[in-house]
Structures are given as C-alpha cells and as structure tokens.
Amino acid sequence: MFALEAQGLVIDWTQMPTYNTIMSLAAGAGLITLVYFARALATDREVHLESWALAFAAPGIILFTTGLHMTLTWPFAKYFPFDNIIFGEPSLGFGVVLLIAAFYLWKRSTQIAAGGDSAAYLAKVARPLSLLVVGLGLCLIAIAFAGVIFQLFAAxxxxxxxxxxxxxxMVEAIFMSGLFALxxxxxxxxxxxxxxxSLGAKFTRVQWIVGIVWGLSGxxxxxFGALNFxxxxxxxxxxxG
Structure with a gap:
C-alpha cells in the first residue's frame, strides 16, 4: 500500500479508502447543533422542531453511512486497523443517535409543542437513551488514552x-486525544x-460544562475536518508516486 522510495513516501491509495475528512466535519456539526438545540429549548418560547430534525438528520446520515462502512469493512485494516475503531465506531454510534433524534422530532413535533415545556418533555424521552450516550463517552475516553499512550494520529x-x-x-496525539476526551x-x-x-432548571452548572466541552470539541x-480537505x-x- 505504501513504500519508502528515493523521492519519499509512496502510497497506493486504491488500497486505502479515506473519508474521515467528511466524518470529522459532520461530527463537529452534529455536536455544535446539539449545543444550540439545547440552548434554543431553554431560551426560546417557540422552537421549530422540524428545522432541528433536518439539522440532526444531515450529519446523522453522513456519520451513519460512513461509520457503518468503516466499521464493517475496515478500509484501514492492512496497516492502520486501529483507525477503523477510532473513527468508524464512534461515528456510527453518534450517527445513530442523531438519526433517532431527527426522526422523533420530525414525527412528534406537534405533540412535543403541545406539551408546553418542550425541554422537560424531551429530557424525559431521552433519559433511557442516556445509557448508550454514557457508553459512547467511556469509549471516547478510552480512545483518548490510547491516542496519547500509543502516540497515534501523527501525520x-x-x-x-x-x-x-x-x-x-505527541503534538497531534494530544490535540486529537483532547478532542475525543472533551x-x-x-x-x-x-x-x-x-x-x-426535567426539573425545569435553566442552565445548571453541569449543562454549562456539557455545552462548553461539546461546543469546543465540535x-x-x-x-480540523475542513482543514483536512x-x-x-x-x-x-x-x-x-
């Protein structure tokens, strides 16, 4: 797939499909959208849920499709098998969560709006899903440790x-691992x-922390995804070559 020749590194790109560029861009957009959606629920009296459904669906489709393909086919298997886990599986999980959110908001927008407090209503609906979200968070922390310990991500x-x-x-290892950790x-x-x-509180300390870490990492x-293009x-x- 790649070789060191007199003129430098030569890679056979037909053996290594690479699309973590669009994955990174979509993941960032999804995280930022989640932060703005939470802010809109807490501050706006009228939230157009259909528009947020579209905002979640767009990155969700990208992450689900690319994440599923990378998870099942392992395009980096021959030389960089860990990249399939690092980029593929979290993207697949996040893509599924975004698509579920988009589908629910699209189908139940009228019912949610009729309930009065949309934030409290959606918080109760999302509570059982939080187990998967926490699990994905633990996986991302593990990836962050692996990135630093094994000095991954170096270009x-x-x-x-x-x-x-x-x-x-270590420079890129710390940078990328820091994003995953956040x-x-x-x-x-x-x-x-x-x-x-759920309790009707407005911007608790924990909500501020989640908003900051997801906003910055997003x-x-x-x-970084845009730069990688x-x-x-x-x-x-x-x-x-």
Missing part, C-alpha cells in the same frame, strides 16, 4: 501543515444535564 511529513509536526508525534466528558455528564431540564472537529489532498498529491 507523515508529506502531509501539508500537519506534517510539520511529524517529528513530534466529547467523552460531555457524554458522561449527559444524563445529569438532562436532569436539569468546533475543533469541524475546523486541503491537507489530505496535499498528502495524496505528494505520495502518488
């Missing part, structure tokens, strides 16, 4: 921008944030 020197840190693998912390605190909505994944294309150009 080769042939990759523009990110490759400048190729001699310092999402994981928010997911673990998710049931407690729901409890604040922005990080969003911008340049850096990954540059890597392909520099390693085609």
């Amino acid at each position: 080769p020197p042939e990759e523009p921008i990110s490759g400048a840190f190729a001699e310092y693998p 999402v994981g912390v928010g997911a673990i605190l998710f049931p407690f944030a729901l409890r604040g909505f 922005l990080g994944f969003f911008l 340049f850096t990954h294309i540059g890597l392909i150009v520099n390693t085609m």
Whole structure:
C-alpha cells in the first residue's frame, strides 16, 4: 500500500479508502447543533422542531453511512486497523443517535409543542437513551488514552501543515486525544444535564460544562475536518508516486 522510495513516501491509495475528512466535519456539526438545540429549548418560547430534525438528520446520515462502512469493512485494516475503531465506531454510534433524534422530532413535533415545556418533555424521552450516550463517552475516553499512550494520529511529513509536526508525534496525539476526551466528558455528564431540564432548571452548572466541552470539541472537529480537505489532498498529491 505504501513504500519508502528515493523521492519519499509512496502510497497506493486504491488500497486505502479515506473519508474521515467528511466524518470529522459532520461530527463537529452534529455536536455544535446539539449545543444550540439545547440552548434554543431553554431560551426560546417557540422552537421549530422540524428545522432541528433536518439539522440532526444531515450529519446523522453522513456519520451513519460512513461509520457503518468503516466499521464493517475496515478500509484501514492492512496497516492502520486501529483507525477503523477510532473513527468508524464512534461515528456510527453518534450517527445513530442523531438519526433517532431527527426522526422523533420530525414525527412528534406537534405533540412535543403541545406539551408546553418542550425541554422537560424531551429530557424525559431521552433519559433511557442516556445509557448508550454514557457508553459512547467511556469509549471516547478510552480512545483518548490510547491516542496519547500509543502516540497515534501523527501525520507523515508529506502531509501539508500537519506534517510539520511529524517529528513530534505527541503534538497531534494530544490535540486529537483532547478532542475525543472533551466529547467523552460531555457524554458522561449527559444524563445529569438532562436532569436539569426535567426539573425545569435553566442552565445548571453541569449543562454549562456539557455545552462548553461539546461546543469546543465540535468546533475543533469541524475546523480540523475542513482543514483536512486541503491537507489530505496535499498528502495524496505528494505520495502518488
């Protein structure tokens, strides 16, 4: 698949389908959308739930499709099998959650609005799902530890921008692991944030923490995914041979 030749690294890209660019962008968009949706529920009197259903469905479809394909086919299996777990399985889980949320909001928007307190209503509905969310959070924390301990995520020197840190693998390992850890912390605190909505409280301390960690990590994944559309294309150009 790849070899070191006189001119540098050469990769056979036909043997390594790569699409974690759009996955990162969609994951970031999904996290940011969740934060804004929670804010809208707590502050707006009239929330157009159908529009939020569309906002969840778009990244949900991307993450479910790409995550399922990566989880079942392991496109990085020959040389980077851990990447299939790191990127594929969390994307699949998050995509399923977003699609379930989108479907429910689309089908039950009238019933939810008629209940008066949409935030409290949805918090009670989402409470059983919080077990899966916490589980995904624990998985993300485990990925974060693995990223630092095994110094994963380092880009080769042939990759523009990110490759400048190729001699310092801990830089990208800490950065990416930090993003995964932030999402994981928010997911673990998710049931407690729901409890604040169930009790009618407005912006509890836990809700602030979840909003900050998901907002920051979502922005990080969003911008990093967008950047990778340049850096990954540059890597392909520099390693085609």
